[in-house]
Amino acid sequence: MSVASSNERPWWFEPLSIVVVLSGFSIYAIWAALQGQGAYHNYLSPFFSPKLASPFSWFSPAFLILWVPLGFRATCYYYRKAYYRSFFWDPPACARPELRGEKYSGETKFPFIINNLHRYFFLLATIVLAFLWYDAILAFFFKDGSGNAHFGAALGSLIFLINVVLLSLYSFSCHSLRHIIGGKMDCFTCSLAGGARHKTWGWVSILNERHPLWAWLSLFSVLSVDIYIRLLQAGLIQDVRFF
Amino acid sequence: MAEIALKIFRGDASGGAEKEYRVEATPGMVVLDAVLRVQATQASDLAVRWNCKAAHCGSCSAEVNGKPRLMCKTRTDEFQGKEIHVGPMRAFKLIKDLVTDVSFNYKTARMIPAFTPPAGEKAPFTMYEKDVERLYEYHKCIECFLCQNVCHVIRDHKAPFFGPRQLVRIASLEMHPKDTLDRAQFLKDTALIGYCNITKCCTEVCPEHIHITDNAIIPLKERVVDEFYDPVQWIWRKIMGRNSNGG
Amino acid sequence: MSVEKYEVHEHDVIIIGAGGAGLRAAIEASALGCSVGLICKSLLGKAHTVMAEGGVAAALANVDPQDGWQVHFGDTMRGGQFINNYRMAELHAKESPARVYELEEWGALFDRTPDGKIMQRPFGAHTYRRLCHVGDRTGLEMIRTLQDKTVASGVEVYMETTLTRLLKDGNRIAGAFGYVRETGRFVLFKAKAVVLATGGWGKVFKVSSNSWECTGDGVMMAYDAGAELIDMEMVQFHPTGMVWPPGVRGILVTEGVRGEGGILKNNKGERFMERYDPKKLDLSSRDVVARAIYTEVQEGRGSEHGGAYLDITHRGPEYIKKKLPSMHEQFLKLADVDITKQPMEVAPTIHYAMGGVRVEPETSASTVSGLFAAGEVAGGLHGANRLGGNSLSDLLVFGRRAGEGAAKYVKSLNNPLKIDEAQIESEKKLLLRPFNESGTENPYQIHEELQNAMQEGAGLARTTESLEKALKKILELQQRAQQTRVPGSRLYNPGWHTARDIVFMLTVSEAIVRCAIERKESRGAHWRKDFLSKDETWGKQNLVTYKDTSGAMKIKMMPTPQMPAELAQLFQQEPVVTAKK
């Protein structure tokens, strides 16, 4: 993504791939949500977690949840960069003339001013993340014939675990979190618990350097979990049980 | 020894075009060496800014094959014998050849509220590494204005946005443990931080590898949110009276 | 051509040069209520001060509590081989701590000790760890801090403006004249006092760590205005400049590398400094180290490209990248050398002019009323050799004193000053000469020839013969410099600018060479291969250069001011003048 490497590829490569991936993901997410359910034994698709009951049968419960992670990602500083560049061409690539002629107001006006609320989406997404951890743990407990749950592991449970770890890395590398923990402070040593906050801020900062990486990996991992469940449901594959 | 072909932009406010020059290549030659060679032997009126030749002063900013770069840090062997195009920074008004009018950056710098330690507190200050370590990065800025040049808000939209360089500077003041001012209002209304859409071109070109967007602009944006866009904090301040902010 | 109008600005004090000294002077004069104009040849903040890497010397005693101004003073005098102006050295040692702390109040950030104080590192010939630093970009930190403070003080800044002539009303300074680089238009500054802070003249040599700006224009303007210059023969070679590739030859490798533990080795892998200065080793004073490297190379023990190896790999990559980030990057990018894994190749490079305008220590006033000088352009503080880190503190201490001196002088004036149009006319003529059809010489060519002549004849090792040869060449070039011709218009035309610069450079070179011929001994940076030892009589003399009424260059001897007893007793343990042969 540096100047040097974009040298080797044509400038439109990056925006185009982002458009393809993000649109693909959104279309898939809507399609998955419209399926109305996403569970297979002890596996619950992240699109449907936490499990809520929909008030109407025609309304998929996924929509009650989906706006949280979607909102979280839509207001995420990294995804903002990605879509401003690729969808709005503002700018399409560095040192490339823009094509949009309209007046530019950046993030000072509606709708993009809403991006300033990212920290609240972070909070909500953290709550959802807690449920996903719960789901990931459940993914390690398999019911036997008599209905008793036993600890075990299968390819599915592993995918769940990887997914939730990646999602956590994504969440805990968030800029708003980094701000809340230490970014807003001017002097650590002069404040209460400054030492601990400085340490935590340091960790978040290290994660934060890879925020784009976590953003993409976790996007793909969520997708993988859902696809895996749907393939199981359809009977197209068998879960591989390790023990 | 091999020759290097350089296409250097020649012209002034009234227009101009690239002109080709050839100079002898020496090992490890940087673009600035080549340009100065042209100046010394073929075009003594070729206008170019430089001082240190060691990437310390930030004078020799230009666009090399369309990329904003420091000429003294761009090796000619990187281009493997391909033509090298050297042009002025495009976001600023052209003066002549490779020299542009960067006065905008000095005007905005003048407007930034200066460092203000607590009244009456005299140095030596006791400041710990912990509290100042992140500031060193901002202080590395050599004012090459490459980030200003590449920022689409300035380059294409010609908005009165202060630009990444000045945001780096404001970050260094805002986060200084001994500074007492709060520049959130200034950031929002005068520096127009909201115009930045964090698209990171500034970070990509910074020769000092300052993480301009991640470490300066976004943290400042978050501070502006604290003060102006966060409904909960807004209510909290209404109840508690102002000034509950770290500033 | 004389009908052309010029821009006019008026200030109480104008300051020429916006490096550390100029900025500090501007802040001071402005704080004392003067209207101040600051004129610089480049953009603001690009002055040569940004190249200072290692640190600023001030006896804060943060890491070595035994340090104090007396020790700093002693080191400076010893480094300068006792031809320094003791009073300047005394003021410098006493005041630099306060000047450094002041920077902190203006927002500067130095590296910290674990207990939250300013960190200090060891440096060549400083007895204790004394250099306050920020990694290896201390100069940048300083100039940025001073620049912001200057701007906040409301000083008027005129960027990319070159002044070439000081104007006088009788014996007093009345202003200065020059041109705006961008437009090529002439400009007049009326001022009651002028502070020169124009830096050095390293560009008269070929292998130099200096930028294009260091042409000696300031010192020559002072000389032309009748001021006396001192110690012009004293030009410092920094022992460690880059050697390879050719394009970077001469670029500075900070002494901080050795301060942080770097070791010099020859091609046999020997730590040769053990032979030249067994006590201080690699951190001996710059003249000693430079000569050592030169000798190693001469005797066939040099590195691949004719230098020495400087090795810091033993400090480990983490430490090196933290303490010497710019060096790491500089070598990686420009020389394909990773200094965390490989040694650097280094050789002496022209770095600093110890000599300059002769000033009065307390006020930095020159011998011309209304003309002040501070920083590298002034002489006296460093004597025959400057210690690393003492230049940044010099800028601060004497920048402030010059600003204050100028402000006080302005207040004492009561008659209005007149501008003499004839002086302006003659300067205009000189400036416009290269546009004459009849000229044939390329100014860059003359510059290159001068650099070669100075490098060979008046470089690190000098002899009567080499100096005479250089002088002859200089005098010849002075003739040719009158015949320069430049193409293009006056709009931002570097060739045209160079045509005037070489006139300055040729006169500076003449002064260096004439003084160097005169001083028949070896002392500090002045190394005469035909007079290898120090001479007691010369140890009490400075050389003063001035222009006589006929316009010819004259050199005279002047006794070095003698220290009062309470300072002299600091050196009682050692012979003051007759140091070891």
Ligand code: SF4
């Ligand atoms: S991140 Fe902001 S400041 Fe940097 S180039 Fe993009 S819009 Fe400009």
Ligand code: SF4
């Ligand atoms: S932030 Fe980086 S790119 Fe911008 S002016 Fe400073 S050094 Fe140059």
Ligand code: FES
């Ligand atoms: S910044 Fe990306 S999740 Fe908060």
Ligand code: FES
């Ligand atoms: S000349 Fe100083 S940065 Fe290139």
